[in-house]
Amino acid sequence: xxxxxxxxxxxxxxxxxxxxxxxxxxxxxxxxxxxxxxxxxxxxxxxxxxxxxxxxxxxxxxxxxxxxxxxxxxxxxxxxxxxxxxxxxxxxxxxxxxxxxxxxxxxxxxxxxxxxxxxxxxxxxxxxxxxxxxxxxxxxxxxxxxxxxxxxxxxxxxxxxxxxxxxxxxxxxxxxxxxxxxxxxxxxxxxxxxxxxxxxxxxxxxxxxxxxxxxxxxxxxxxxxxxxxxxxxxxxxxxxxxxxxxxxxxxxxxxxxxxxxxxxxxxxxxxxxxxxxxxxxxxxxxxxxxxxxxxxxxxxxxxxxxxxxxxxxxxxxxxxxxxxxxxxxxxxxxxxxxxxxxxxxxxxxxxxxxxxxxxxxxxxxxxxxxxxxxxxxxxxxxxxxxxxxxxxxxxxxxxxxxxxxxxxxxxxxxxxxxxxxxxxxxxxxxxxxxxxxxxxxxxxxxxxx
Amino acid sequence: xxxxxxxxxxxxxxxxxxxxxxxxxxxxxxxxxxxxxxxxxxxxxxxxxxxxxxxxxxxxxxxxxxxxxxxxxxxxxxxxxxxxxxxxxxxxxxxxxxxxxxxxxxxxxxxxxxxxxxxxxxxxxxxxxxxxxxxxxxxxxxxxxxxxxxxxxxxxxxxxxxxxxxxxxxxxxxxxxxxxxxxxxxxxxxxxxxxxxxxxxxxxxxxxxxxxxxxxxxxxxxxxxxxxxxxxxxxxxxxxxxxxxxxxxxxxxxxxxxxxxxxxxxxxxxxxxxxxxxxxxxxxxxxxxxxxxxxxxxxxxxxxxxxxxxxxxxxxxxxxxxxxxxxxxxxxxxxxxxxxxxxxxxxxxxxxxxxxxxxxxxxxxxxxxxxxxxxxxxxxxxxxxxxxxxxxxxxxxxxxxxxxxxxxxxxxxxxxxxxxxxxxxxxxxxxxxxxxxxxxxxxxxxxxx
Numbered sequence: 001x002x003x004x005x006x007x008x009x010x011x012x013x014x015x016x017x018x019x020x021x022x023x024x025x026x027x028x029x030x031x032x033x034x035x036x037x038x039x040x041x042x043x044x045x046x047x048x049x050x051x052x053x054x055x056x057x058x059x060x061x062x063x064x065x066x067x068x069x070x071x072x073x074x075x076x077x078x079x080x081x082x083x084x085x086x087x088x089x090x091x092x093x094x095x096x097x098x099x100x101x102x103x104x105x106x107x108x109x110x111x112x113x114x115x116x117x118x119x120x121x122x123x124x125x126x127x128x129x130x131x132x133x134x135x136x137x138x139x140x141x142x143x144x145x146x147x148x149x150x151x152x153x154x155x156x157x158x159x160x161x162x163x164x165x166x167x168x169x170x171x172x173x174x175x176x177x178x179x180x181x182x183x184x185x186x187x188x189x190x191x192x193x194x195x196x197x198x199x200x201x202x203x204x205x206x207x208x209x210x211x212x213x214x215x216x217x218x219x220x221x222x223x224x225x226x227x228x229x230x231x232x233x234x235x236x237x238x239x240x241x242x243x244x245x246x247x248x249x250x251x252x253x254x255x256x257x258x259x260x261x262x263x264x265x266x267x268x269x270x271x272x273x274x275x276x277x278x279x280x281x282x283x284x285x286x287x288x289x290x291x292x293x294x295x296x297x298x299x300x301x302x303x304x305x306x307x308x309x310x311x312x313x314x315x316x317x318x319x320x321x322x323x324x325x326x327x328x329x330x331x332x333x334x335x336x337x338x339x340x341x342x343x344x345x346x347x348x349x350x351x352x353x354x355x356x357x358x359x360x361x362x363x364x365x366x367x368x369x370x371x372x373x374x375x376x377x378x379x380x381x382x383x384x385x386x387x388x389x390x391x392x393x394x395x396x397x398x399x400x401x402x403x404x405x406x407x408x409x410x411x412x413x414x415x416x417x418x419x420x421x422x423x424x425x426x427x428x429x430x431x432x433x434x435x436x437x438x439x440x441x442x443x444x445x446x447x448x449x
Numbered sequence: 450x451x452x453x454x455x456x457x458x459x460x461x462x463x464x465x466x467x468x469x470x471x472x473x474x475x476x477x478x479x480x481x482x483x484x485x486x487x488x489x490x491x492x493x494x495x496x497x498x499x500x501x502x503x504x505x506x507x508x509x510x511x512x513x514x515x516x517x518x519x520x521x522x523x524x525x526x527x528x529x530x531x532x533x534x535x536x537x538x539x540x541x542x543x544x545x546x547x548x549x550x551x552x553x554x555x556x557x558x559x560x561x562x563x564x565x566x567x568x569x570x571x572x573x574x575x576x577x578x579x580x581x582x583x584x585x586x587x588x589x590x591x592x593x594x595x596x597x598x599x600x601x602x603x604x605x606x607x608x609x610x611x612x613x614x615x616x617x618x619x620x621x622x623x624x625x626x627x628x629x630x631x632x633x634x635x636x637x638x639x640x641x642x643x644x645x646x647x648x649x650x651x652x653x654x655x656x657x658x659x660x661x662x663x664x665x666x667x668x669x670x671x672x673x674x675x676x677x678x679x680x681x682x683x684x685x686x687x688x689x690x691x692x693x694x695x696x697x698x699x700x701x702x703x704x705x706x707x708x709x710x711x712x713x714x715x716x717x718x719x720x721x722x723x724x725x726x727x728x729x730x731x732x733x734x735x736x737x738x739x740x741x742x743x744x745x746x747x748x749x750x751x752x753x754x755x756x757x758x759x760x761x762x763x764x765x766x767x768x769x770x771x772x773x774x775x776x777x778x779x780x781x782x783x784x785x786x787x788x789x790x791x792x793x794x795x796x797x798x799x800x801x802x803x804x805x806x807x808x809x810x811x812x813x814x815x816x817x818x819x820x821x822x823x824x825x826x827x828x829x830x831x832x833x834x835x836x837x838x839x840x841x842x843x844x845x846x847x848x849x850x851x852x853x854x855x856x857x858x859x860x861x862x863x864x865x866x867x868x869x870x871x872x873x874x875x876x877x878x879x880x881x882x883x884x885x886x887x888x889x890x891x892x893x894x895x896x897x898x
Contacts, residue, residue, distance in 0.1 A: 024650035025628040027621065029661030031649070036663075036684035042670050049666070074628070087653045095684075133670045140664075141648075144624035145631055172476065175593035176780045178630035179474040179523070182594055199590075200480070201473035204536045212478030214485075215589075217498070217787035220803040221491050221582045235485035235544075246805050321780060330779040331625045331770060338666035354669040356695050 021081055022074040023105070025142040028093060034134055035098040043134035044345035048368045051113075051127035051147060051336050053120070057155070057329035059439030062430060064158050064423060065126055066188040067150030068116035072410045074142045075107050107135055111405035114371075115412070117154075117191050117423030118400060119430065121384040123446040125369045126334065128401060133341060140336040148334050149181060150188040152326035156303070157192025158427060159327065160319060162435040163307040168195035168316045170211055171202075172298065173324030185324045191419045198318075206416055213241035213268045213296065225252055229259040239265035241296055244281070245272065253281055257288045266294035266315065274299060275312050282313035302327050303437055340368045353388065365448065372398040373429075373444075381430050387449040470530055471523040472554070474591040477542060483583055484547040492583035493794035497817045500562075500576035500596060500785050502569070506604075506778035508888030511879060513607050513872060514575055515637040516599030517565035521859045523591045524556050556584055560854035563820075564861070566603075566640050566872030567849060568879065570833040572895040574818045575783065577850060582790060589785040597783050598630060599637040601775035605752070606641025607876060608776065609768060611884040612756040617644035617765045619660055620651075621747065622773030634773045640868045643768075655865055662690035662717045662745065674701055678708040688714035690745055693730070694721065702730055706737045715743035715764065723748060724761050731762035751776050752886055789817045802837065814897065821847040822878075822893075830879050836898040 037043035056063055080088075080102040089099055109131020120126055127143065129136045161169055171189040174182035179201075186194075186202030196209040203210035214232055222228035229242050238260045244252035244267045256264055267285070269277050274297045285293050297309065298318035306317055322328075337356075342349035353366030367388035372395035374383045385395060404412040427434065434443040486492035505512055529537075529551040538548055558580020569575055576592065578585045610618055620638040623631035628650075635643075635651030645658040652659035663681055671677035678691050687709045693701035693716045705713055716734070718726050723746045734742050746758065747767035755766055771777075786805075791798035802815030816837030821844035823832045834844055853861040876883065883892040 022628070024653050025623065025631065026649050027623055027647040027661055028649055028652075028659045029647065029663055032661050032685055032689075033663050033667045033681075036680045037667070037670065039684045040676075040680040042680065045670055047670060084653070088649075091652065091659065093649070093659065133666075137664075137666060140666075141624050142628055145626065145628040148625050149627040149630070174474065174476055175590050175785075176597050177594065178598040178627060178633055179471070179591055179594040180629040181598070181627035182474065184627055198476040198478065200475050200477055200537075200542070203477075203540065204473050204533070210477045210540070210542065212476055212481050214478055214482050215586075216805045217582075217586055217589075218482045218486070220787045220805065221486065221494055221496060221790050223792070227489075231485045231489040231491065232482075235488045236481055240481075321782075325779045330774045333770075336624075338669045341670050343672070356665045356669065 021079050021084060022077045022142050023080045023084055025074070025145060026138060027141045030138050030140055031088070031094045031098065033137055034101070035094045037133055037137075038098055038101060041345050043132060045133045046342040046347065046349065046351060047131065047133040047136050047338055048340040048351065049129045049136050049140070049336055050125045050339045050369060051143065051334050052123055052125050053332055053334045055122050055333065056442055057332070060155065060329070061434045061436065061440055061443040062427070063120040063332065064151055064154040064192055065114045065116055065118045065120055065147070066154035066191045066419070067146040067184070068113055068404065069413070069416070069419070070146045070150065070184065070187075071127070071143055072404060072413065074146060075111065075139060075405060076410060078105070078107060078139065078142065080105055101134070105135070105138070106408060107131065107139065107405070108408040109135055109405070110403070110407065112401040113404050114400050115402050115419070115422060116414075117419035117421070117426065119423075119426045121442045121444060121446050123386050123448070124384055125371050125386060125401065128368070144334055144336050148332045150184055151332045151334070152330055153185045153188035153324065154192040154423070155329070156323055156327035157189040157194055158423065159303040159435070159437065160306055160323065161193025162427065163303045163310075163437065164317055165310065167314065169193065170196050170198065170296075170316060170318040171323055172198040172318045173320035174199045176321045177324040182324065187416065189323055190416060191423055193420070193424065208416070214243050216243065216246050219243065219246040226255050226259065229256055233260045238263050241266040241268050243268045243270065245270050249277060249281065250284060253284050254288070257285070257290050257293070262289040262291075262293070264290055264293045266296050268296040268298060268318070270298045274305070275309060278309070278312040278314050307437055335364075337364050339364070339366050371400045373400060374398065375429070379429060381444050383444050384446045385449060386446060392449070470528050470533060471526045471591050472529045472533055474523070474594060475587060476590045479587050479589055480537070480543045480547065482586055483550070484543045486582055487547055487550060490794050492581060494582045495791040495796065495798065495800060496580065496582040496585050496787055497789040497800065498578045498585050498589070498785055499574045499788045499818060500592065500783050501572055501574050502781055502783045504571050504782065505891055506781070509604065509778070510883045510885065510889055510892040511876070512569040512781065513600055513603040513641055514563045514565055514567045514569055514596070515603035515640045515868070516595040516633070517562055517853065518862070518865070518868070519595045519599065519633065519636070520576070520592055521853060521862065523595060524560065524588060524854060525859060527554070527556060527588065527591065529554055550583070554584070554587070555857060556580065556588065556854070557857040558584055558854070559852070559856065561850040562853050563849050564851050564868070564871060565863075566868035566870070566875065568872070568875045570891045570893060570895050572835050572897070573833055574820050574835060574850065577817070593783055593785050595633075597781045599633055600781045600783070601779055602634045602637035602773065603641040603872070604778070605772055605776035606638040606643050607872065608752040608884070608886065609755055609772065610642025611876065612752045612759075612886065613766055614759065616763065618642065619645050619647065619745075619765060619767040620772055621647040621767045622769035623648045625770045626773040631773065636865065638772055639865060640872055642869070642873065657865070663692050665692065665695045668692065668695040675704050675708065678705055682709045687712050690715040690717050692717045692719065694719050698726060698730065699733060702733050703737070706734070706739050706742070711738040711740075711742070713739055713742045715745050717745045717747060717767070719747045723754070723763075724758060727758070727761040727763050756886055784813075786813050788813070788815050820849045822849060823847065824878070828878060830893050832893050833895045834898060835895060841898070
């Protein structure tokens with residue numbers, strides 16, 4: 001399903017939210033810098049920008065690249081239509097010459113990047129954008145918005161999915177975040193290992209499986225819990241999931257099995273001491289003969305709560321708030337930095353490395369970089385190697401940057417499943433301590449050569 | 450400008466992101482509950498849902514209602530078009546009867562709410578949605594998405610704006626959050642007291658003033674800092690803001706004044722010990738005769754950092770990450786609960802209060818509520834009073850809920866400035882300790898009568 005959708009042109013998808021242009025998801029200063037650079041000719045200097053982060057969120061062992069597919073859509077749709085140009089003119093954001101230039105804007109450069117789902121570490125050059133200064137500088141804001149958001153969600157999802165082991169995770173955080181951030185969150189969670197989402201827009205847009213049970217309101221609108229369960233089973237079948245904590249859990253479980261029979265699909269517990277309640281409910285279900293009825297738990301779960309329920313008779317976890325807020329780290333600290341540029345506007349001019357040199361730990365390393373993950377004899381990752389210049393022969397086959405956009409054309413679309421599978425494999429190739437939930441340093445060091 | 454934009458139909462605004470329908474920003478279970486309720490007739494029971502929060506984020510003294518205007522847009526645009534219906538049919542989310550019902554969906558009920566910018570406390574009934582169970586239950590997810598996100602951002606913005614005093618705050622967090630959450634964040638920040646945004650889409654969509662300076666990349670693409678400053682001043686005028694921390698700050702300030710003269714608009718400092726550097730830069734600017742050149746500081750500011758710079762010679766603050774992530778609290782814990790419903794589908798049937806009664810502190814209070822803010826003799830708020838039944842005469846003029854949607858028609862559109870002004874007034878009417886940054890309890894108690 002995902003495969004067929006990914007093969008389509010995004011414009012055909014009938015988005016619930018149509019994105020005719022991503023050009024205004026841009027900071028004001030990108031356009032004023034463009035204006036000044038067009039005026040003195042530096043706009044045409046060949047430039048290399050890189051996206052990287054100086055550190056992982058405190059205590060995290062690895063990061064997860066997510067949003068790459070959305071970046072490709074955003075770059076393709078980065079066009080200034082007449083309404084946008086009129087807005088910029090009316091507000092006097094930039095001059096007429098710049099408006100003329102923007103009217104025909106279309107990214108014609110190259111983008112390389114870590115493929116979606118790959119893991120990353122401090123200094124990993126996750127994305128590299130090459131082209132004229134003018135065409136590259138404009139993409140900064142939208143690229144960072146997407147990668148910083150989606151990667152933060154995917155990192156939380158990855159920790160939760162390793163804590164959950166083989167039990168499926170349901171993403172249900174739409175109500176806790178911006179309505180469109182919710183759609184991107186469901187997508188990033190899927191990359192990070194979640195099985196499904198409650199968000200219908202994410203199902204529509206990305207083909208992610210959607211699931212749902214029922215809310216307390218459904219029980220409360222009925223005259224009794226029995227009436228509510230009867231109505232739900234009658235309409236949705238015995239395979240449905242009944243919510244059993246509106247009044248008394250033990251009574252609800254008894255009623256549920258009376259109404260649906262012993263082949264009731266599942267019950268959901270959304271409050272209380274989940275460890276204790278899950279054990280009691282499992283025992284009660286078994287005693288009632290509903291031995292195959294599953295137990296779904298929800299209620300402010302995070303990776304720690306999920307891990308603490310490993311020994312509980314729980315069949316699936318629904319995760320909301322903590323997923324869409326990145327489990328304490330709702331954004332990454334990725335930056336988009338000019339690392340090299342031509343010494344003149346001549347297209348044949350050599351590239352010179354550049355870097356900010358100032359106080360406050362914000363120094364970056366100049367030069368167009370490659371990256372590779374060195375592995376030990378058992379295939380376990382042992383270092384993230386980042387370099388400028390020729391790639392050592394031993395690392396040539398372990399390079400991480402792939403060509404995503406070639407002379408303005410997207411060349412690396414893939415189904416979301418591919419990113420999800422890649423993430424599982426990349427995480428599995430890290431040292432075992434990567435999935436420890438306790439705080440620590442990046443699980444492998446970054447080496448600069 | 451905001452006033453004229455708000456007076457237009459949102460459909461005319463030429464959104465950078467067009468939202469033809471908000472119907473899929475909805476959890477799967479809202480639709481399956483609808484199906485079951487349509488089948489047994491409870492769908493038609495008159496119902497009252499309320500949005501409230503059980504607690505403020507830890508340590509916070511008050512909350513800020515934001516997103517109300519976006520909720521009104523979302524309710525108006527909550528329609529199931531053919532592409533959406535086809536998706537629901539193909540995925541077998543709901544049955545044909547439910548699809549038919551959805552095809553003609555249009556909210557026809559009433560919505561009351563705290564007006565945007567108003568402050569709130571635990572238990573405040575921020576929004577009340579009344580209509581049939583079917584039409585109200587569907588709106589849960591999108592309403593909570595908007596209010597939980599936007600109110601979290603506005604609350605952070607409010608704390609930052611009270612810390613900043615009369616100095617303007619610039620919202621510049623777009624790159625740190627989802628590209629559309631960024632637009633909503635700029636809007637919420639404006640309600641909370643920010644003066645402007647870097648986000649062009651927020652300027653386009655909501656008429657918020659946009660501003661910008663330049664990035665390190667602009668300096669680095671030039672052969673020297675002097676070349677970069679010269680280009681920027683030539684193109685954007687002496688009133689521009691020059692970024693002075695790419696190499697050496699003192700040298701950059703000297704070059705800046707040499708290039709732009711003493712009527713240079715401003716310099717921006719984005720790294721280092723801002724308190725120390727601002728003092729040095731102010732002294733240097735003054736010595737160079739640039740006494741009216743302003744100093745803008747940016748670099749991971751939050752309300753505490755802003756407060757700590759109160760005595761520094763700083764003229765404006767640019768805030769990014771901490772604003773768009775709610776300064777540690779990226780979401781509110783607002784819920785949407787059925788609090789009363791008719792005892793039958795008869796439109797004249799009496800409303801009965803309902804409430805979940807279970808473990809885990811998730812109990813809510815049944816009944817259709819009013820709310821008023823009681824003030825002392827000096828006009829200072831002293832309690833949030835929430836009740837069911839008749840409003841005491843002494844509180845009748847201090848009620849907080851206003852009519853937003855009447856029989857499906859939005860009746861309370863207003864310019865964003867109105868929400869911004871209301872917030873300033875509402876915060877000013879709280880006890881002085883409301884704006885203390887230190888952790889504490891809600892600044893006034895919530896009383897239930």
